[in-house]
Amino acid sequence: QVLLVQSGPEVKKPGASVTISCRASASRVSGKDVHWVRQVPGQRPEWMGWINVANEKTKVSPEFQGRVTIAGNTDAPVVYMEVRSLGSDDTAIYYCATDQAGALSHWGQGTQVTVSS
Amino acid sequence: IVLTQSPDTLSVSPGERATLSCRASQSLTTNLAWYQQKPGQAPSLLIYDASTRATDTPARFSGSGSGSEFTLTITSLQSEDFVHYYCQQYKNWPYTFGRGTKLEVK
Numbered sequence: 001q002v003l004l005v006q007s008g009p010e011v012k013k014p015g016a017s018v019t020i021s022c023r024a025s026a027s028r029v030s031g032k033d034v035h036w037v038r039q040v041p042g043q044r045p046e047w048m049g050w051i052n053v054a055n056e057k058t059k060v061s062p063e064f065q066g067r068v069t070i071a072g073n074t075d076a077p078v079v080y081m082e083v084r085s086l087g088s089d090d091t092a093i094y095y096c097a098t099d100q101a102g103a104l105s106h107w108g109q110g111t112q113v114t115v116s117s
Numbered sequence: 118i119v120l121t122q123s124p125d126t127l128s129v130s131p132g133e134r135a136t137l138s139c140r141a142s143q144s145l146t147t148n149l150a151w152y153q154q155k156p157g158q159a160p161s162l163l164i165y166d167a168s169t170r171a172t173d174t175p176a177r178f179s180g181s182g183s184g185s186e187f188t189l190t191i192t193s194l195q196s197e198d199f200v201h202y203y204c205q206q207y208k209n210w211p212y213t214f215g216r217g218t219k220l221e222v223k
Contacts, residue, residue, distance in 0.1 A: 103165035103205070104162060
């Protein structure tokens with residue numbers, strides 16, 4: 001059972017932007033804070049950022065500052081992440097995951113983003 | 118915070134015990150989690166707060182440690198356990214993951 005449902009795969013050209021959505025499909029994950037993580041197959045996961053859906057406060061890794069925006073709120077069980085100025089090294093699987101006091105307890109199915117000219 | 122996992126690959130026979138290590142570049146107290154990742158799937162939370170099993174984590178998985186040294190122990194290895202494992206710290210932003218340990222059949 002997938003408790004967090006993400007939007008579908010994306011193919012983008014270098015310099016473009018992509019927005020990925022993450023929707024809670026069950027009440028037990030709705031309203032929880034959400035993290036975004038990306039992973040290039042064969043490499044370690046990379047934490048990108050976090051949103052507190054109750055007050056909409058966000059935290060973005062310095063690695064992505066100025067290039068990533070995370071948004072969402074408790075009114076609708078959907079969180080979004082926008083990544084701008086895409087380059088080929090942004091090709092990865094992007095995941096959302098709910099927060100459990102810092103650990104990532106429930107994960108979405110992942111969204112493949114491919115950046116290619 | 119840098120997390121160093123060892124070994125990169127661990128070869129163990131089914132039914133035996135596996136011990137995976139995660140070392141942090143500074144103290145995490147107990148703000149450390151372990152994840153299992155099967156091919157083609159998202160990581161899955163096994164252990165949080167260094168030693169607390171997540172919901173649905175089998176009892177053969179246990180975590181220990183505090184400060185900068187942590188261990189994931191898997192007893193009575195089953196076929197589905199031979200996959201990748203990652204540690205993650207949530208002591209300080211930005212959260213970070215280790216490079217992972219691949220558990221393979223000996």
